[in-house]
Amino acid sequence: xxxxxxxxxxxxxxxxxxxxxxxxxxxxxxxxxxxxxxxxxxxxxxxxxxxxxxxxxxxxxxxxxxxxxxxxxxxxxxxxxxxxxxxxxxxxxxxxxxxxxxxxxxxxxxxxxxxxxxxxxxxxxxxxxxxxxxxxxxxxxxxxxxxxxxxxxxxxxxxxxxxxxxxxxxxxxxxxxxxxxxxxxxxxxxxxxxxxxxxxxxxxxxxxxxxxxxxxxxxxxxxxxxxxxxxxxxxxxxxxxxxxxxxxxxxxxxxxxxxxxxxxxxxx
Amino acid sequence: xxxxxxxxxxxxxxxxxxxxxxxxxxxxxxxxxxxxxxxxxxxxxxxxxxxxxxxxxxxxxxxxxxxxxxxxxxxxxxxxxxxxxxxxxxxxxxxxxxxxxxxxxxxxxxxxxxxxxxxxxxxxxxxxxxxxxxxxxxxxxxxxxxxxxxxxxxxxxxxxxxxxxxxxxxxxxxxxxxxxxxxxxxxxxxxxxxxxxxxxxxxxxxxxxxxxxxxxxxxxxxxxxxxxxxxxxxxxxxxxxxxxx
Numbered sequence: 356x357x358x359x360x361x362x363x364x365x366x367x368x369x370x371x372x373x374x375x376x377x378x379x380x381x382x383x384x385x386x387x388x389x390x391x392x393x394x395x396x397x398x399x400x401x402x403x404x405x406x407x408x409x410x411x412x413x414x415x416x417x418x419x420x421x422x423x424x425x426x427x428x429x430x431x432x433x434x435x436x437x438x439x440x441x442x443x444x445x446x447x448x449x450x451x452x453x454x455x456x457x458x459x460x461x462x463x464x465x466x467x468x469x470x471x472x473x474x475x476x477x478x479x480x481x482x483x484x485x486x487x488x489x490x491x492x493x494x495x496x497x498x499x500x501x502x503x504x505x506x507x508x509x510x511x512x513x514x515x516x517x518x519x520x521x522x523x524x525x526x527x528x529x530x531x532x533x534x535x536x537x538x539x540x541x542x543x544x545x546x547x548x549x550x551x552x553x554x555x556x557x558x559x560x561x562x563x564x565x566x567x568x569x570x571x572x573x574x575x576x577x578x579x580x581x582x583x584x585x586x587x588x589x590x591x592x593x594x595x596x597x598x599x600x601x602x603x604x605x606x607x608x609x610x611x612x613x614x615x616x617x618x619x620x621x622x623x
Numbered sequence: 624x625x626x627x628x629x630x631x632x633x634x635x636x637x638x639x640x641x642x643x644x645x646x647x648x649x650x651x652x653x654x655x656x657x658x659x660x661x662x663x664x665x666x667x668x669x670x671x672x673x674x675x676x677x678x679x680x681x682x683x684x685x686x687x688x689x690x691x692x693x694x695x696x697x698x699x700x701x702x703x704x705x706x707x708x709x710x711x712x713x714x715x716x717x718x719x720x721x722x723x724x725x726x727x728x729x730x731x732x733x734x735x736x737x738x739x740x741x742x743x744x745x746x747x748x749x750x751x752x753x754x755x756x757x758x759x760x761x762x763x764x765x766x767x768x769x770x771x772x773x774x775x776x777x778x779x780x781x782x783x784x785x786x787x788x789x790x791x792x793x794x795x796x797x798x799x800x801x802x803x804x805x806x807x808x809x810x811x812x813x814x815x816x817x818x819x820x821x822x823x824x825x826x827x828x829x830x831x832x833x834x835x836x837x838x839x840x841x842x843x844x845x846x847x848x849x850x851x852x853x854x855x856x857x858x859x860x861x862x863x864x865x866x867x868x
Contacts, residue, residue: 380828381821384800415832416800421774422781423801427699435686438703439647442681442710449711 371398375405383412647682654679662726670717681710684727687802688734694797695738695790696745697782705741709734724811731812735798739790780842784834792827799824 375398381387382395399406647655654660654675662683668676688709693702712733720729785793794813798804804812810820 380825380832384824384828386799386806386821386824411836412828412832415835416828418777418781418835419785419796419800419831422778422785423694425774425778427693429699430689430693434703435689438685438689438706439678439681442685442707443678445707445711446677446681446714449714 372402372405375399375402376408379405379409379412383409383416648675648678650675651678651682655682663720663722666717666720666726669714677714680713684730685710687727688730691731691734691797691802692738692741694801695735695793696742697786701741701745702738705734705737709737712737728808728811731798731804732814735794735812739794742790742793776842780835780838784831784838787834788827788830792823792830795820795823796827796831 375395378387378391378395382392385392387395399409654665655678660679662680665676665680665683669680685706688706689702692705692709693699696702696705709730713730716733720726785796788796791813795809798809798812799806806820806824807817809824810817813820815823
């Protein structure tokens with residue numbers, strides 16, 4: 356900017372004054388850097404108009420600075436002592452509201468009030484207990500507990516050698532078994548008390564058609580009953596698989612399944 | 624020159640021991656007066672759970688907080704409330720203190736925000752009211768002499784002019800010309816860039832000067848009118864009394 360001022364020196368007096376006047380508000384407050392301030396003060400020596408402008412700005416600024424020294428009535432040491440006491444009392448009230456003083460007389464840093472913290476802890480505990488109770492009750496019933504049909508589900512054993520079990524509500528290639536029953540025929544093994552719903556039931560989806568499990572072993576009394584179930588398609592089982600069944604997306608297998616009645620298919 | 628005065632004020636604020644209020648407990652007074660203990664150290668001790676360091680911080684900064692608030696607001700009561708509230712806010716937010724920045728910049732920002740908020744609320748609630756400033760003026764009976772009265776009138780005019788300024792210009796003028804902070808220090812306090820702070824200072828001084836000169840012209844015109852109406856007014860009263868009689 357000082358270079359600009361120098362360029363306009365000489366006959367171009369007007370533009371130079373304009374530039375200097377733009378700088379005057381900062382010049383009177385000593386807010387220009389040294390080189391620029393020197394250029395402005397050099398111009399003021401020669402230019403009466405700009406000097407008058409600077410004097411006006413300086414006068415108003417002096418009045419403002421002088422007003423800063425003004426001490427109003429009632430502002431004295433007593434007021435500041437009182438202000439200190441009031442401030443500390445307000446801060447201590449804040450501390451008490453936030454959790455109170457600690458044992459050594461000092462105060463803790465701000466935190467949630469005790470009541471709020473207690474309520475949060477109680478709500479969290481209640482939620483945790485409800486969740487635990489809902490999954491740990493051995494006798495609790497969910498939509499997966501119990502048989503999906505009124506009659507026993509046919510098993511591979513009951514359908515005869517070479518048959519593949521298809522559970523209509525879970526898709527052609529899904530087989531379910533309760534963890535409590537051993538597929539090796541070791542008998543009924545109940546899940547441990549409180550082991551929860553997710554451990555007592557397992558839903559297995561088979562990705563590859565060749566890996567289809569032939570069926571599962573049910574409890575002894577079911578196996579005996581199912582032994583008398585004919586290999587024909589039961590009339591009660593719906594012919595059409597509901598659209599929301601997960602296995603419905605597998606169209607090729609589904610088409611064959613529909614052709615055979617929806618739930619039983621001859622093994623290849 | 625005004626600039627010299629503000630520079631001296633800046634040096635006084637930043638490089639000398641703070642002026643402490645009297646009547647402090649001995650421990651607090653020692654902590655507050657110990658220049659080797661920095662503000663950040665007092666903050667750290669407060670966060671560690673001690674009470675005295677915060678009381679020392681209050682002692683160190685309450686006068687500055689009060690004066691900044693007073694110069695923005697122009698009223699003792701409001702300035703006192705703002706200073707007190709600023710320390711409560713400071714206490715609440717001590718855990719968020721940015722250790723890489725200076726404490727006083729952070730604290731001044733809290734004070735300035737509260738003061739500007741209070742000023743805006745007051746302006747919107749009551750508008751410009753001369754009584755706001757009269758309450759801040761010293762009792763005339765405490766002063767004797769023509770010079771004191773003139774100074775009082777001049778101060779009154781300054782507060783009236785400041786009250787007409789936009790708070791953003793007023794804040795910069797107060798911090799720079801009255802409290803002597805540089806534009807580099809003002810910028811973080813007002814959360815603006817350095818260039819914006821300089822621009823506001825530039826425009827603020829121009830506006831202040833225009834309003835100040837207009838105020839002086841009005842004042843002189845009013846004095847002239849009072850002088851002219853002095854004899855005429857007595858005549859009017861007489862005429863009125865004669866009329867009633």
